[in-house]
Amino acid sequence: MTTVPTEQTAVVNGEPYPLDGPVPVTELVARLVPEVVVDGVPQGVAVAVDDAVVPRGAWDRTEIRPGMRVEVVTAVQGG
Amino acid sequence: MTMTTANPLTIAGTPLGSRLVMGTGGAASLLALADALTASGTELTTVAMRRVARPAPGAAAGDTSVWAMLERLGIRALPNTAGCFTVREAVLTAQLAREACGTDWIKLEVIADDVTLLPDPAGTVEAARILVDDGFTVLPYTNDDPVTARHLADAGCAAVMPLGSPIGSGLGIANPRNIEAIAAASPVPVILDAGIGTASDAALAMELGCDGVLLATAVTRAADPARMARAMRLAVQAGYDAAHAGRTPRREHALASSPTDGRVAVNLDLAL
Numbered sequence: 001m002t003t004v005p006t007e008q009t010a011v012v013n014g015e016p017y018p019l020d021g022p023v024p025v026t027e028l029v030a031r032l033v034p035e036v037v038v039d040g041v042p043q044g045v046a047v048a049v050d051d052a053v054v055p056r057g058a059w060d061r062t063e064i065r066p067g068m069r070v071e072v073v074t075a076v077q078g079g
Numbered sequence: 080m081t082m083t084t085a086n087p088l089t090i091a092g093t094p095l096g097s098r099l100v101m102g103t104g105g106a107a108s109l110l111a112l113a114d115a116l117t118a119s120g121t122e123l124t125t126v127a128m129r130r131v132a133r134p135a136p137g138a139a140a141g142d143t144s145v146w147a148m149l150e151r152l153g154i155r156a157l158p159n160t161a162g163c164f165t166v167r168e169a170v171l172t173a174q175l176a177r178e179a180c181g182t183d184w185i186k187l188e189v190i191a192d193d194v195t196l197l198p199d200p201a202g203t204v205e206a207a208r209i210l211v212d213d214g215f216t217v218l219p220y221t222n223d224d225p226v227t228a229r230h231l232a233d234a235g236c237a238a239v240m241p242l243g244s245p246i247g248s249g250l251g252i253a254n255p256r257n258i259e260a261i262a263a264a265s266p267v268p269v270i271l272d273a274g275i276g277t278a279s280d281a282a283l284a285m286e287l288g289c290d291g292v293l294l295a296t297a298v299t300r301a302a303d304p305a306r307m308a309r310a311m312r313l314a315v316q317a318g319y320d321a322a323h324a325g326r327t328p329r330r331e332h333a334l335a336s337s338p339t340d341g342r343v344a345v346n347l348d349l350a351l
Contacts, residue, residue, distance in 0.1 A: 013130040033131045044146040045131065046178035051167075053174040071130065073175050077103040077112065077145050078127025079159040079186060079295065 102295025244274030262288030278314035285318025
């Protein structure tokens with residue numbers, strides 16, 4: 001299923017994600033998966049924006065804006 | 080002398096205390112998985128990379144708990160690119176896995192289609208080259224083809240992982256001669272990956288010269304996963320020892336193992 005981005009939304013993990021304004025990756029992750037944040041640092045999660053990985057160290061200064069495609073992934077049972 | 084201390088499986092300079100690599104797919108519960116992993120003795124365990132689930136109000140942590148479990152058990156995670164059908168998907172998934180899991184080890188899978196789940200050899204070699212250049216320690220899942228295995232080793236992969244038979248089939252090693260040829264020629268460790276059904280399949284893989292075995296379904300979907308995991312651990316060790324013990328040659332005819340001299344004599348003429 002492909003979701004077409006609009007001006008007011010980003011696409012996060014394939015679903016529309018409404019944005020009031022730019023959101024830093026750190027904040028997006030904390031909203032999506034608060035349970036993985038330990039001592040303020042998310043564990044076992046990685047983020048790609050528009051098919052490029054955003055290194056953990058760049059999360060604070062990388063803002064999600066309308067139209068961006070974001071993938072937030074984690075390790076699960078498999079393989 | 081045990082294989083653990085005497086001659087460990089070494090991948091990219093890192094010794095592993097077990098030649099059995101266990102996947103985490105297919106387990107009925109995290110508890111059953113933890114018991115099976117412990118019984119298997121594995122020190123390296125595959126995990127898949129997937130989108131995080133949107134939080135439901137009041138819901139407990141979801142699959143992220145597999146991560147906490149591996150940390151608790153002290154088992155190294157080997158993230159994979161399972162489900163990737165293109166080079167681009169596999170490379171991005173590997174890069175995400177490196178960030179998420181804090182390891183540059185990756186089990187590379189580029190799958191041809193979702194019916195056979197067979198590896199795409201051209202895509203696998205291409206992705207392997209890209210990932211090796213990007214600093215990854217690449218362990219590629221591949222066909223039981225000696226030429227593809229050679230290309231993967233030439234590309235700088237840290238191991239090659241030929242299938243015994245299709246993923247989840249439990250059909251064992253369909254083409255033992257090819258596995259033997261791959262193991263004999265490979266400059267890097269060979270880990271038999273996929274198709275293991277029961278302990279004798281794992282032992283055979285090691286007897287054919289493989290350096291390790293990777294399996295999941297055979298344990299996680301067994302009626303008693305922990306017991307099957309133990310069987311696999313023993314089978315891998317037995318197969319490894321057998322492969323290096325110098326087996327007796329095969330013969331066309333019988334060869335008595337008891338001495339021929341000094342047998343009790345009976346006068347057969349009288350009996351007749």
